[in-house]
Amino acid sequence: MTFSPELEARFAKFLAKYPEDRKRSATIPMLIYAQDEIGSVTPELVAEVAKRVGSTPLQVEEVVGFYSMLHKGKGMGKYHVQVCTNISCLLRGGAELYEQASQKLHLGHKQVSADGFVSLEEVECMGACSWAPAVQINYDFYHDVTPEQLDKLLSGLMAGKKPEEIAEVKKVSC
Amino acid sequence: MYNQPSPLEVPVLTRRFRLPNSHKIDTYLANEGYQAFEKAIGMSQDDIINEVKASGLRGRGGAGFPTGMKWSFVPRQSPKPKYIIVNGDESEPGTCKDRLLMEFDPHQLIEGILIAGLAVGAHQGYIYIRGEFRYLIEHMDRAIDEAYARGYLGDNILGRGIKFHLATHSGAGAYECGEESALLESFEGKRGNPRIRPPFPAVAGAYSCPTVLNNVETYCAVPSIILKGAAYFAGLGSPKNGGTRLFCLSGHVNKPGVYELPMGFNLMRLINEVGGGVRGGKKLKAVIPGGSSCPVLKADECDLNLDFDTVAAAKSMLGSGGVVVMDEDTCMVKAALRIMRFYAHESCGWCIPCREGTTWLRKVLQRFHDGQGVKSDIVLIGDLSRNMLGRTFCPLGDAAAMPTIAFVEKFRDEFEAHLDGKPCPYEKKLVAA
Ligand SMILES: Cc1cc2nc3c(=O)[nH]c(=O)nc-3n(C[C@H](O)[C@H](O)[C@H](O)COP(=O)(O)O)c2cc1C
Numbered sequence: 264m265t266f267s268p269e270l271e272a273r274f275a276k277f278l279a280k281y282p283e284d285r286k287r288s289a290t291i292p293m294l295i296y297a298q299d300e301i302g303s304v305t306p307e308l309v310a311e312v313a314k315r316v317g318s319t320p321l322q323v324e325e326v327v328g329f330y331s332m333l334h335k336g337k338g339m340g341k342y343h344v345q346v347c348t349n350i351s352c353l354l355r356g357g358a359e360l361y362e363q364a365s366q367k368l369h370l371g372h373k374q375v376s377a378d379g380f381v382s383l384e385e386v387e388c389m390g391a392c393s394w395a396p397a398v399q400i401n402y403d404f405y406h407d408v409t410p411e412q413l414d415k416l417l418s419g420l421m422a423g424k425k426p427e428e429i430a431e432v433k434k435v436s437c
Numbered sequence: 438m439y440n441q442p443s444p445l446e447v448p449v450l451t452r453r454f455r456l457p458n459s460h461k462i463d464t465y466l467a468n469e470g471y472q473a474f475e476k477a478i479g480m481s482q483d484d485i486i487n488e489v490k491a492s493g494l495r496g497r498g499g500a501g502f503p504t505g506m507k508w509s510f511v512p513r514q515s516p517k518p519k520y521i522i523v524n525g526d527e528s529e530p531g532t533c534k535d536r537l538l539m540e541f542d543p544h545q546l547i548e549g550i551l552i553a554g555l556a557v558g559a560h561q562g563y564i565y566i567r568g569e570f571r572y573l574i575e576h577m578d579r580a581i582d583e584a585y586a587r588g589y590l591g592d593n594i595l596g597r598g599i600k601f602h603l604a605t606h607s608g609a610g611a612y613e614c615g616e617e618s619a620l621l622e623s624f625e626g627k628r629g630n631p632r633i634r635p636p637f638p639a640v641a642g643a644y645s646c647p648t649v650l651n652n653v654e655t656y657c658a659v660p661s662i663i664l665k666g667a668a669y670f671a672g673l674g675s676p677k678n679g680g681t682r683l684f685c686l687s688g689h690v691n692k693p694g695v696y697e698l699p700m701g702f703n704l705m706r707l708i709n710e711v712g713g714g715v716r717g718g719k720k721l722k723a724v725i726p727g728g729s730s731c732p733v734l735k736a737d738e739c740d741l742n743l744d745f746d747t748v749a750a751a752k753s754m755l756g757s758g759g760v761v762v763m764d765e766d767t768c769m770v771k772a773a774l775r776i777m778r779f780y781a782h783e784s785c786g787w788c789i790p791c792r793e794g795t796t797w798l799r800k801v802l803q804r805f806h807d808g809q810g811v812k813s814d815i816v817l818i819g820d821l822s823r824n825m826l827g828r829t830f831c832p833l834g835d836a837a838a839m840p841t842i843a844f845v846e847k848f849r850d851e852f853e854a855h856l857d858g859k860p861c862p863y864e865k866k867l868v869a870a
């Protein structure tokens with residue numbers, strides 16, 4: 264399998280982190296970064312990662328099923344909208360935000376739009392509880408999200424815009 | 438920072454957070470940075486461990502185990518390499534503090550790790566960060582690069598013959614991987630199922646080698662202890678509970694946020710004076726004092742001091758410092774259900790009582806909330822929960838059972854109000870305007 268030079272460089276860095284006989288430690292980091300590039304965890308990716316870390320494909324396969332961020336099949340959309348409804352977000356309107364997103368996008372939990380651009384997921388606590396309700400689009404956090412802000416984000420995505428082009432609502436930056 | 442500070446805060450771990458470029462090594466070095474590490478180089482391993490012991494520092498990940506004692510369990514004579522592992526999985530619902538410590542002062546964490554390395558003779562560390570925190574993984578990577586470039590990491594640190602290497606490690610979404618033994622499995626590239634203990638990680642952790650495994654905030658406290666002394670740190674908190682803690686205040690308060698306060702700070706003062714009181718002038722109904730695994734406290738139990746021992750005496754736990762405030766309009770059945778949905782989703786499936794118990798409890802609570810419950814379900818919930826307690830490899834089963842028992846015992850009237858086809862009396866009122 265061929266990957267972008269950036270991803271290859273990352274893989275090399277990952278593999279260098281762990282002791283010589285412990286390259287299996289790189290399995291999960293490799294899978295998640297590769298998924299970002301190719302869209303999902305395909306059987307070819309599983310075989311390739313297995314080869315590089317010195318595991319069997321079965322050993323990698325069983326890992327994939329365990330982690331909620333790793334997706335088989337077609338994977339999630341290009342922009343994956345994750346709405347937290349766990350306790351702190353629930354208390355400040357997270358469940359209503361999820362409903363709103365579901366109705367507006369016509370998508371249910373872990374469903375992807377027909378064009379593959381947007382997907383939705385009701386997620387567990389994402390570590391933003393004091394700034395609830397919280398939403399993540401891919402890896403970007405949005406804190407204290409109001410229904411109006413969510414509506415703008417979703418409208419933008421539905422019009423094919425990237426989240427960073429939706430000027431009215433800013434992600435949390437670091 | 439994502440929220441305004443409170444004048445009642447005692448900034449120790451967060452004292453640099455509001456400096457411009459607080460995350461850069463130059464800011465760190467200009468503000469006491471890496472001085473504790475230099476001091477620790479001149480100390481013996483026992484001196485470092487004794488200082489941490491005397492400081493009264495207890496683990497900030499949840500269990501509150503004395504950190505110095507944990508470090509002293511690492512066998513010095515072992516011929517195997519030793520590892521320092523950082524638990525940056527931060528996934529206990531209600532908890533959002535490790536994120537800030539890594540974001541605003543990453544070098545404080547690196548320095549704490551280095552000192553732990555000196556204390557136990559380790560030369561390699563890994564920071565396990567939950568996969569959702571991608572921006573933080575890259576942020577920590579940049580800080581680690583800076584530390585290498587300035588000679589604070591590498592084969593010959595500061596030319597003093599000290600070797601220590603450090604790297605980040607990404608998770609991929611699994612609450613269970615915050616549990617120390619499951620984290621180690623995940624770190625080794627496997628499913629995050631827990632290990633049987635003993636042996637504890639101090640003896641057989643990463644790659645079956647002696648390992649120190651602590652929470653991010655725990656390591657971040659170490660430089661202040663070494664630099665300013667155990668007595669200073671111990672004096673900040675309450676007896677046997679040294680230092681300050683980053684409390685994550687969330688839910689129905691006017692000013693939710695992360696606030697650094699002395700251990701033993703009063704919970705009602707946290708809600709009213711730091712948090713600006715309950716939102717909308719409503720009455721307080723209940724508080725979860727330390728993340729969703731901790732038994733709920735009724736409003737009249739909340740006049741208590743937030744340290745490990747006082748909260749334990751009130752039959753709850755200080756846990757991870759996530760203080761979740763619920764007002765009078767909150768449905769306790771709904772809260773219990775949402776929390777159980779979480780545990781049922783996150784149970785790793787390794788132990789049958791946890792896997793089956795959480796799923797069964799989720800179904801019973803859902804039935805209850807839908808108005809389809811019958812009186813005997815109240816007993817069933819208690820029975821199921823009690824049969825999970827202590828019967829699993831890791832404490833996730835307990836973490837699901839304990840809060841459920843408390844919800845039913847303390848709010849039995851609310852459970853009864855949902856019986857026999859009655860609709861939830863709080864529905865529509867849950868989210869205040
Ligand atoms: C189900 C479960 C999840 C946990 N999640 C976390 C976590 O996200 N972060 C953390 O630091 N500790 C977590 N812990 C606690 C760890 O097992 C461990 O006790 C802790 O990291 C030790 O560090 P400390 O002594 O510094 O607190 C969890 C425990 C359990 C049982």
Ligand code: FES
Nearest residue numbers: 347352388389391
């Ligand atoms: S509960 Fe939603 S971020 Fe923690």
